[in-house]
Amino acid sequence: MSSQRRSSRPSSAASRTSMSAQSDVETKLECRAAFLGRYDDIRDEIDSKDDLMTLLQQTGRNPSSRVISKYWTRNTESLTFDDFVDICRREPVTSEDELMRAFRKIDVNGDGYISLDELFKVMTTKGEKMSRSEVKAMIDEVDENKDGRLDYKEGNKFFYTEFSHMVISTAEDYKKMSIRMMEKKEKRKLKKKDGEVTPRRERDDTSLGSQLSVRSSASDKLTSPRQRSSLTHPEMNAQNRKSSRQSVAAEVFHNAGRRPSKHSITSEAANVSLPRSESRQSLLSHDMDDEDLSKGRRESRPRSAGRAGRGQEPNNIRDWTGVSSKGAFFLDDESGMVTHSYSLVLSEDTEVWITIQPLRIGESGESLDGTVIDTALFVLNADDNSLVAFTENRDSKGKYSLRCSLSMGTYTLIPFTTGCRLKPRRDTSTKDAKLITKDKEGKIALTRAFRKALEEIFEMADLDGNGLLSRDEFNWYNLRTSGEEIADDEWQVVEDNIDLEKGEITRTGFLRLNEMEADDNEGDTEDLWITLNGMGFNKSLILDEACPFLLRVYAEACDDPELTVTGLDANKEKINEAVCELAISKGEPSKVRGMKDLTMYTYSNDHRAMIVVDNKSKTRVKIELDCSKRRGLVSHTGSLVAAVTASPQTAVVGHHILPLDDRGDFSVVCEESILK
Template sequence: QHRMSSLYSKNSSSGVKRSSFDDQRRDSGGEGGSDSEFCEQAFLSAVGRDGSKGRLRTFDEFSALVQQTGRNPSQRALRQYWDRHNSRRTGVDLQSFLEVCRQEPVTTRDELLDAFHAVDLNSDGYLSLDEFVQMLSSGGEPITRLEARELLRQYDKNGDGKLDYEEFIDFVLGDIKRSRKSIEDSRRLDSKRDRDRDRDRDRDRDSDRDSRDESPKPIPRGRGKKASTSVGGSSAAATASSEVQIGSGRTPRAQAVKPPADLKKWTQRRVTGFYLLDSENNSQRQVLSSHYTLSLSSSTNVYITMQPMPQDKLQTMQSECDIGFALFRDGKPVAVCESPAGNKSASAAIGLKADLGPGDYELLPYCVGDKLHMEATSSKAKSATRNKKITAAGKAALEDIFKLCDTNQDGVLDRAELQVYNYITSNEELTDELWNALRNMVKLSNDALDLEGFIDLSVQELEEDNWSEENFWINLKSFGVNQDLLMTGAFAYELEVNCSECRNFELIAGNPMRFPVSVLSKGLASYTKEKGSSAQLGDCTLHWLETPLRVYIAGEKDSASQAMPTRLLLDARASHGVADVDETKQIFVKRSCGLLLQLVPNVPGFTFSATVKPD
């Protein structure tokens, strides 16, 4: 997603094109061509060259592609475009995408100047490294200072360690140029793949004709070891037809983590959080989560528990979800919670005991989320609003959203908690300007908003001429509320951290929209590789780990193999059912070790086969 979108986002009705900037934008691609042609190329590159059949299936794909063409409408405008052209829930086709591009102006220099001023926090006419880091991180994707410094150096022409306005313009145009180059490279790669596929098809046809009388050879199988085929009487490395069996068929026995005997004397911090299914990507099981920084001033024993929030605390929540969490330090896993908590192994809570040194730790809850969904059971949607008034059912949904955001459960939302609400509903920062506007709209007590004020805020928005009842529905949907006005796409949990020696530790909640996905994925992959079993499959090594709560599968390619990812096919048809694998599932293995799947078996024991699937 375009990193600058949150900085110079605008409504689709605003902004006037400047031909000079448009000319620079077209010239940045190297091959020229009209804006319409560029937008069409971008679409075909994203969905395949058969534009009559290809569609952008998710909101994220649609949003990223619109921004990739140099347009930067607000998230609210993007969602309105998406809902308008995706009314049948089949995605956005080429003609609809081109219509959006015609309606939405290309970003102008005036808007870029406004964006520059917005991130120039000290108004000195330059972007320092700190301001540059903050700007790049504002889109939700984290970036290190080292990465930002290297990027800044590329556009810092005079070498003064900062960006002036013209260098900033070059940076943005460079982003568009990279997008165009990526699209053109993708088209060339597609063309090459087609030629290779035609050549292989002709070769296979000739081979079939020559060997039609030969009987097929059996596929070799192996369990936890390298599969091989016999070639000319000697053993050879596994080929594209190799297959391995994953899983032992036995689920490890759960051993409950009992609380310390003197737990009442320990210092305690308690917060709430939630898993949230991306309402536009529920088919891909993209689940966001609250996350936390645990800051310890001294060495201490810790006892951490996590459990579902009682259903009676939320009126509309009708969801189930697996729960889990891991502790990280400097991006590396320190501990992964895989045990029930309390005195009974059947407890819904999970717990972890650890001995930690001083410093900052990332506490990252995670889940598979296979039971979270956005489907409604009734044929007719319930009314959240009527004649621009919020119904009782709509207010109940708002009250539960309020409770989700109230992480410390003190009955009010402070600015940090309101930031979470604002980011999830609009993907925008709660800037000082927005915060001051909020103060003028509703009454705050000690710079915090109570439930009555929170509902009143939505009431006032509905009364605005440019705010529709559809916008209100979008806000509810962003928090996992379906058309039955039930919260089936979100799941709330309670997290408790206890420390024996460290009395003044901090537990700070982070924004779910900025969940460090890469840190968790790499950490769990490393954990799986270290603790689990392995098998060789073609040019890949698969690692898997079975625990009492779930199954992890990681993989990596041999260092000497080609750089392109290898495609594997997981087949669960002749084995125990797994909630996240419906008969077959494709996965792609890269050179670096990464987490491929995280599963919750729905029956005791777990096995299925993995096969290389040639392109």
């Protein structure tokens, strides 16, 4: 890389003379730890201004946009690790005095206090976006006299000393954690170099019919309004975590890039998460313009991604440990949509790469116009169901992906589809397909079409993709088709009547069980149709009310990740809460005209939009959300003009919007109006 290409490469000779040998070593170590926490190799290059900002923040610095512009000019294309070290030598870590000046900027009326409204306005319009509850939790942590505001006057020793110490000590904890993570990676590399290969637990690629490509498109981009953010569970070990409220404060005022708590906000590049702006601004450089909040009409367009590589499959993915499972979305008359859900257990802090993609079987995986059914994933904290991460990236084949860092612990994984494309069938007048035949002696046999449908059902039920159905897998199938689990005596019938392989049901055995059922019912196909309808097949034996998917989890620094199916249900409440949390944290806010405590949030990227209404008032509000100003869109409500009711002190989902054509440009304009 030539100096002409990196015209802003800093010279550090002057700054080096003022530092001791020991401090210079420490600086390099901290820089290396932060660099390897974001890139795979020390020889990689920083290829965006956003990445430079984040790396500096992760080493305890809080540079303003003006400072960043000194090192990343219009002609800068990339910076090396040595460049980064030079910058860190020149730029000091954030001091307590700088924190004080930052707070003075927030105090709009200059009364010496920071109210919840003042802090909330900043935290929801600039930089690291936070929910109102998180801002309140931060104030409560340091509000000694419990008056709901922060006193930063010089005489207040508690706030000035305690809070600043809390922020800076949290940053130090993060630096130590980064070094531990770096050392762990290097030890693993040495083991592999010496021939100790990490076991790979992932099964071979599985498919249902014509499985979609499992490779990420090289053109994957992060294009959400809060592009380069990632909502992750923290990387810190439990013994090094501060309280969640301390962590919130540290994230806001230090922007360290990790928030060491269950509810943490992380700036892991590439995928979802709670707050972080597209161009991550330092709190010290905030202006107080709140013009955006006053707009009653909001247009949301995708923005350019920072470092797209963080949204792509890691180059060394073959060295990571992988686990996988299949599952399916099912349309349900009572619950609307049900899906398999999962538990992910990690025994070590690790970076993960998670993908979920639709699998084609018959007509599934595509809507009638050929558009791929959307299959995304929410990662929740298993303890309190708070949102940890969401798959924002999507390739041209419909595979959604997420790359982030997770700490050791247990997570709940909930697949999600909007319902924009997987919809209830409209035409039920189709003539029933023939399921069985009888010969002259009255012997019952399954038709070829029915056998094919059963083979597809077998593929759907075979969650681990080993070509067999375990008792657990057969149990999930039975729950879906009959609502009951397999009792011991029922499993005994299975064992007595068909040959098992390794204690599991073969494809031939599964067909035999259905032949037995048809024979027991003397040719009555009512129960057979109940099974077919439960698995999403219509009267023509086409899968049109279900969508199978494949979920994969890769862990870089954890050799034994555990992925287990834990449920087959609607998860409606958890999903709605996660959607609201995501939209409020990352979406563009717009105050509803004439309503002081009513805000509309539009979260959008290049392939989806979520619109949420947050009602902070004490009254019930009914609001109309009109997204019909743009053509070529579809909403999960069935109409681009929908009315929603928000109860007091609650947030409600108004629209999930997808483009009719995945290949075209996508933007959303939403106009709101209060209904009487």
